[in-house]
Amino acid sequence: MVVSVIRLFSDFIFTRNHPIDLLEEREKFIVDALRLAEDVSKNQTFNTVQPILNFWAAFTPSQESGVGVGGKPKNTTYGLYRPGTELRGVYYAKPEVAGAACSSMGNQCDFPILLGNDPLYGGLGGRYTVITSSIVNGPSILRHELGHSIIPVGEEYDGGEVYRGVDAYHDLSEPVPWAHWLTNPPEDGQSPRVERSVMPLQDYAWSMLNTSKPVDNRSFDLTVELDGVDLGWVPKEGLGVDRWHYDVYRDDALAGGTHEVKFTLLNADREGIAQLCNVEILEFGDENEFITTPNYYGVFPTYSVANKTSYRPTNEDCLMRLVTTSNFCKVCLEGLWHALLSKVSLIDGVSEGCSGKSKTLSVELIPLAQFRQVPIEPTESYTITWSRDGEVIEEFTNKTTLIVDGNGGATYTVTAKYVTTEVMVDKEGHLVDSMEYTVTGACEQ
Incomplete structure (x- = not known):
């Protein structure tokens, strides 16, 4: 294979x-x-x-x-x-x-x-x-x-440096790269709706925490405050000394003016171990201005470490944004299929054989769709066609074995087309492959 x-x-x-x-x-x-x-x-x-x-x-x-x-x-x-x-x-x-x-x-x-x-x-x-x-x-x-x-793609989280690939959109005057996945596509000639959010704070502190000086794992080891209000930070159970990402949600907006985020280490035994990696604050519009619904595909702002804006397909449906999640968004998953299938052929090979006195050709495909050992939830299928001299042999459509008509020397073409609901657009034909085979001789009589 x-x-x-x-x-x-x-x-x-x-x-x-x-x-x-x-x-x-x-x-x-x-x-x-x-x-x-x-x-x-x-x-x-x-x-x-x-x-x-x-x-x-x-x-x-x-x-x-x-x-x-x-x-x-x-x-x-x-x-x-x-x-x-x-x-x-x-x-x-x-x-x-x-x-x-x-x-x-x-x-x-x-x-x-x-x-x-x-x-x-x-x-x-x-x-x-x-x-x-x-x-x-x-x-x-x-x-x-x-x-x-x-795939390859850049980041989807805020505060990164590289935003590129199928999940990155930079110019709102241009078509949305993932337009075929949009939940609510704009009408012809209309600009896409951009979900409303801002990034008031982004800081890669990389600071070792100490007990004598608050920095601008256990819950009783550390307090995290915003404008003097304890945010109720609770560490991931069983984490030990490794790094983790935490989200704290608040319903109220920040007022104008200066604000303070404070991290205070309470346990001196944790000095030299406890480290503040990164802190950011994001603000979002209300439910009419920013859609948080899972599986909603739109145009969501992402802010780089230099505070430059690009756009991503979903709020938090992708592991390229939330490292702690397990799945790609549909846009990245489609890109994954294209990246992998651009390197391989759906057809592993064609073999010649005999069935009684009849010569046969059999095609072996990568075990996707109906040939997959363990069925999967996304709908998928193979379409198999055989042809000779450009003429499709209809009776063997979707058959992995062709009974050859006549003696050796003829050249046949088998084409395999893979369809999956995880790929909606295939401009470069990565999901279609063909192979020619010339029959070497007749079967023994």
Whole structure:
């Protein structure tokens, strides 16, 4: 089967004097890689495209364990590191090593992933997707970063730097890129409605909290206040020291003037551990001005770290906006199908055989639609047509096997068209493939 491949490479420890450590670290890598692959491909996120994905794992030993900090990689194979101590991006210092590792796999490395041996939040999208083995955040970060790497798209959350791809809209005078998904399309000649929201505050503080100075995990360890009012922050249960995203909702609007957001650490034992990563305030119009209904597709403003405005398809229906969610929006999912099917053929091959005295041709397709092993909820189907000299052989439409008329030497064409409710527009023909086959001879009489 011709498939797109996601390959996970390790960046794990190897201690030369203790071979048992190598075995333990290799086992940890395999467990982590399998957990991540199954988490993102079963029942959510990549579930519907699963038949065109293979996950491979390649363990690579290193001299040191973990991910470097402060911009300094450890002595590991791919040199993974964080620019500072913040739990956000994890970068690689040795792209040439990653490239060589990927090239050594031939066509089994379409989307390489570097898996760092680090228990905390971090990742990166691009040619080499980077993630960590964080139990809490690893799967969600992998989903998000693969969105960057495969589809590819930029961010949908506010405060980012890159907004591009099928889920990004920049010029309201131009057609909406996802017009075919809009819940309420504008009438001809009308501009699309833009949902009303603003971003009064966006700050990547990356500040270590302390008890003596409030900064402009447990609920009794920290208070979060807005204009002196305790917002009732409650930490995620079982999080430990890893990073998490929290939303606090209020019904009242901010008045004009200066406001104060204050984070106060109450427990001195948490100093040196507790870190404020990022804080933002967003304001939204009322229900007539801003639609929060799930599965509503429209034009929603997104504000970059430089406070430049772009637009996204939904409020919070996409993991490219909310990293803690499990699914792409319809726009990104459609983009995922196009990205993957642009690299593979729906037709794995055509084989020649005999049925009694009759010559047959059989086509093998990627197991989607009626050939899928486990049925899925989205409606999907294959249409199969056989033709000779441009003439469709109607009686074998939607048949995987053709009974050949006559002796060898004739050339036949089989065409497979895939239809799914997850793809509404296919301008480049990614969902249609054809293959020619010339019959070699007749069956024995």
